[in-house]
Amino acid sequence: MKQNITTALLGLDLQELTRIVEEQGQPSYRAGQLFTALYGDRVQATEQILTLPKLLRSSLVTQGMEVGLPEIQKKFVSVDGTVRYLIRLSDDETVETVWMPEGDDGEAGDGSEAGAELVRGPRAWNRVTICASSQVGCAVNCQFCLTALLGVKRNLTAGEIVGEVIAVLRDQKVSPPEDRVNLVFMGMGEPFLNFENFMKSVRLLVEGVGIPEARMTVSTAGVVPRIYDFGDEPVRPKLAISLNAPNDELRTRLMPINKKWNLEKLITAARDFPLRPREKLTFEYVLLRGVNDSSQHSRELLELIRGMRAKLNLIALNSGPGIDFQTPEEEAVLEFQKTLVAGGVPAFIRRPRGRDIFAACGQLKRTAELIT
Numbered sequence: 297m298k299q300n301i302t303t304a305l306l307g308l309d310l311q312e313l314t315r316i317v318e319e320q321g322q323p324s325y326r327a328g329q330l331f332t333a334l335y336g337d338r339v340q341a342t343e344q345i346l347t348l349p350k351l352l353r354s355s356l357v358t359q360g361m362e363v364g365l366p367e368i369q370k371k372f373v374s375v376d377g378t379v380r381y382l383i384r385l386s387d388d389e390t391v392e393t394v395w396m397p398e399g400d401d402g403e404a405g406d407g408s409e410a411g412a413e414l415v416r417g418p419r420a421w422n423r424v425t426i427c428a429s430s431q432v433g434c435a436v437n438c439q440f441c442l443t444a445l446l447g448v449k450r451n452l453t454a455g456e457i458v459g460e461v462i463a464v465l466r467d468q469k470v471s472p473p474e475d476r477v478n479l480v481f482m483g484m485g486e487p488f489l490n491f492e493n494f495m496k497s498v499r500l501l502v503e504g505v506g507i508p509e510a511r512m513t514v515s516t517a518g519v520v521p522r523i524y525d526f527g528d529e530p531v532r533p534k535l536a537i538s539l540n541a542p543n544d545e546l547r548t549r550l551m552p553i554n555k556k557w558n559l560e561k562l563i564t565a566a567r568d569f570p571l572r573p574r575e576k577l578t579f580e581y582v583l584l585r586g587v588n589d590s591s592q593h594s595r596e597l598l599e600l601i602r603g604m605r606a607k608l609n610l611i612a613l614n615s616g617p618g619i620d621f622q623t624p625e626e627e628a629v630l631e632f633q634k635t636l637v638a639g640g641v642p643a644f645i646r647r648p649r650g651r652d653i654f655a656a657c658g659q660l661k662r663t664a665e666l667i668t
């Protein structure tokens with residue numbers, strides 16, 4: 297639906313919406329109705345907000361105050377049920393959002409989460425995770441990640457982050473809080489380099505859309521000062537840290553961000569992180585054949601994170617054009633896992649999702665045509 301937008305309502309919190317309705321000479325409780333319509337009912341256009349008086353609706357529309365939901369430009373469906381969405385923003389930039397159903401007809405999980413979560417009604421899956429982007433492109437330049445090849449174009453606004461999630465929920469006809477949805481901020485971009493917008497989107501997704509914070513995880517490449525800020529947030533997702541190497545020399549080679557915040561700083565921040573009761577930190581480790589997947593590396597890694605309330609997700613590299621690394625041998629992955637588990641660190645092997653449609657970890661680069 298093409299709308300003439302001067303102000304996108306999506307992304308505004310209750311306080312900001314209150315200011316808007318008051319400027320229209322309306323009582324402040326109208327802001328609550330607007331908030332519910334935007335985030336709870338997830339309407340597409342201001343005209344559809346029937347709880348508002350007709351006059352207010354049309355005056356908002358006349359002033360260009362529209363919802364501002366991003367558009368789904370394209371959809372790629374994997375053989376494993378994963379769907380990659382190419383989402384178009386108001387300035388025609390695009391980002392990607394991934395839908396990952398699990399269980400029943402969907403694929404089995406990776407075993408890293410406890411118990412299947414049943415959702416309402418008959419479905420081909422019983423658990424679903426949405427993977428959201430936080431920036432157009434990424435500035436971090438990890439050597440094994442395809443998103444890095446794009447560079448960073450800009451930050452997403454809070455409304456755009458909420459909007460990509462809502463666009464997918466609408467398309468899949470899934471409706472939190474009744475339907476249980478997990479959300480990971482592990483798409484394009486580094487969320488902690490867009491911290492304010494990211495945190496605002498979290499609050500709107502929790503309070504408005506109804507996805508509990510306990511079902512959300514954000515992953516950072518290691519922006520240390522923001523890890524401390526994040527720990528101070530009263531409403532926050534769980535934290536995952538992309539480690540990917542057990543020593544500074546290797547990590548700096550793979551992730552240039554390590555020059556700025558090295559492993560000592562990163563691990564100190566991780567150890568200082570105020571976990572909630574029963575909460576665990578997650579470390580991600582992308583395995584690259586012959587680079588960081590030896591038994592020596594697994595022992596080093598064990599030393600690094602031993603004693604922490606943490607689990608480790610092992611991800612075998614998803615390859616792609618322009619990436620000079622190879623996926624490790626299956627045996628090396630299992631061996632790596634074994635060493636960690638034997639050393640007392642819960643380690644899980646993440647099953648790749650949607651590799652065939654370039655939807656897996658590190659493959660998001662806005663591929664619009666699939667070469668078959």
Ligand code: SAH
Nearest residue numbers: 441482486515516517538580613614657658
């Ligand atoms: N920028 C954040 C959020 C992205 S999360 C971060 O780096 O944490 C994406 C995850 O996929 C990260 O853990 C990253 O290490 C991993 N990853 C990147 N490229 C990959 C690839 N080619 N194969 C497998 N995993 C990859």
